[in-house]
Amino acid sequence: MRVFLQALGCRLNEAEIETWSRDCRARGYRLADAAERADLVVINTCAVTTESVRKSRQLIRRAQRANPHAKLVVSGCYASLPADRDGEQLGAELGVDLVVPNSDKDRLIGIAAERLDLPVMPELATEPGENALLARGRHRAFVKVQDGCRYRCAFCVVTQARGDERSRPVADVVDEVRRLHADGVNEVVLAGVHLGGYGSERASDLRSLITAVLADTDMPRVRLGSLEPWELPDGFWRLFDNPRLMPHLHLPIQSGADSVLRRMSRRCRSAEFRALVDAARATVADFNVTTDIIVGFPGESDAEWAETMAFADDLAFGHVHVFAYSPRSGTKAAAMPGQVDREVKRARSRQLHTLAAHSRRAVLSGFVDRTFDVLVEQRLDNGQWSGYTPNFLRVELTADSVDAAANRVVTVHTTAVSDDGGRLLAMPA
Secondary structure, eight states: OEEEEEEOSSHHHHHHHHHHHHHHHHTTOEEOSSGGGOSEEEEEEOOSSHHHHHHHHHHHHHHHHHOTTSEEEEEEHHHHOOSSSOHHHHHHHHTOSEEOOGGGGGGHHHHHHHHTTOOOOOGGGSOTTOOHHHHTTOSSEEEEEEEOOSOOOTTOOHHHHHOSOEEOOHHHHHHHHHHHHHTTOOEEEEEETTGGGTTTTTTOOHHHHHHHHHHHOOOSEEEEOOOOSSOOOTTGGGGGGSTTBOSEEEOOOBOSOHHHHHHTTOSOOHHHHHHHHHHHHHHSTTOEEEEEEEESOTTOOHHHHHHHHHHHHHHTOSEEEEEEOOOOTTSTGGGOSOOOOHHHHHHHHHHHHHHHHHHHHHHHHTTTTOEEEEEEEEEOTTSOEEEEOTTOOEEEEOGGGOOOOTTOEEEEEEEEEOTTSSSEEEEEO
C-alpha cells in the first residue's frame, strides 16, 4: 500500500502531513514520491485566499489526472469551510473518494483505512529502519502543538475552518519530539494556528511548552512557527538563551498603518510591534524577524499604503510574505466598502516585493564574514549544497569544498551574498 501525501498552505498543514506519514508507517504503508505511483493520495488543502482555493482545486484535479485509479482523500481548510454542503456533497462535487474535515483530521489515516477498506500490514513487514519523514526528503519536522483560534481577524477564514482553540498536552509533544530525534531528525518546528495561545484551555502557556521540549528532549534545533505578535508570555525572550532554540520568528504584522490594523481587527499596533522587534533584537543575538503583509485591504488609501511601505523599510525584515487581499465569503472584510482595484493591488505588490528584496539583501549583507552552524538540507540543481543558519538565513555551500551530506550540521564561514540577493554563500570553517 503506497500513499502520497501533499500539503498546500501553512506550516500547520505541513505538521499534519508529518503526523500522517508516521501514522502510515505504523500501519505498514509505504510513502510514494508522486501521485502516479500511489494507491492512496491525500491532499491537505488551504483556503486562506481565493488563490489558495484555486490551487487546492487544481491539486485535486491534477492528482485525479495523474492517477485515476488511486483513492483520493481531501482534508484541510478548503474541505472544511463550506457551510452549505457536507463532506459527501463536496466529495461528489470534486470527484474524490473521501473528505475528512479539520475536526477529524488527526485521525485521517485511520478514518481512510476504515472508510475505504484499505489493507493493513504489520509494522514488522516494513523495511528495517525505514523512516517515512526522511524518505520524503525532509530534514525539518513540523510538530502540531495547537489548533484553532479564539480571535476573528476581519480577513481570516481559517479560524472558521479550524474551530475553537485546542492544545496538545506537553507530554505528548515531548514524546513526539523524542521519537523524531530517534528517527534522525535534527530540527523541529512547533506549529499552531494561534501558537501564542498554546495552553489557554490547559492553564499552561507557550513558555512552559518550549521549556519542556528543551529540557526533556535532545533535539538539536527547535524552531517556532508563525506567532501572532501578542500574548507572548513573560520572560519569553530569555528562552533564547538556550542555543538550541533558533533565533528567528515569523511575526505577521499585516499592515504598517494603524488605521488599517483597526479595520482588520488586529490586536497589535505598529508601535507595539516595533517595540516587540526591538526587544527581540536587543535581547537575542543575530535575531531575524520575518513577516506577512496584506496588500490592498478594503479602504487602504495611498497614504496608508505609504505608511506600510515606510514601516517595512524601517523594520528591515529578513523576509516579507506578500499577500494581495482577496475577499473571503463569511468574513467581515468581504462586506467592507472601498474594495481596492486589482491593478492597484498588483502595483503595490510589486513595490513591496522590490522593497522586501532590498531588505533581504541588506540583512544578508550584515551576516557576511561570519561563522554559523548550518543544517544541510539538499543538493541544488547547480550541484551545490543548501541549508539554513540558526536564524533562518539560506546558505549555499560550495560542493567541491565541503564533505557535506543532507541532514548534517556543518560549521561554515560566510563569504558573500549571492548575485540574486537571496542567500549567503559560504565555505567550510
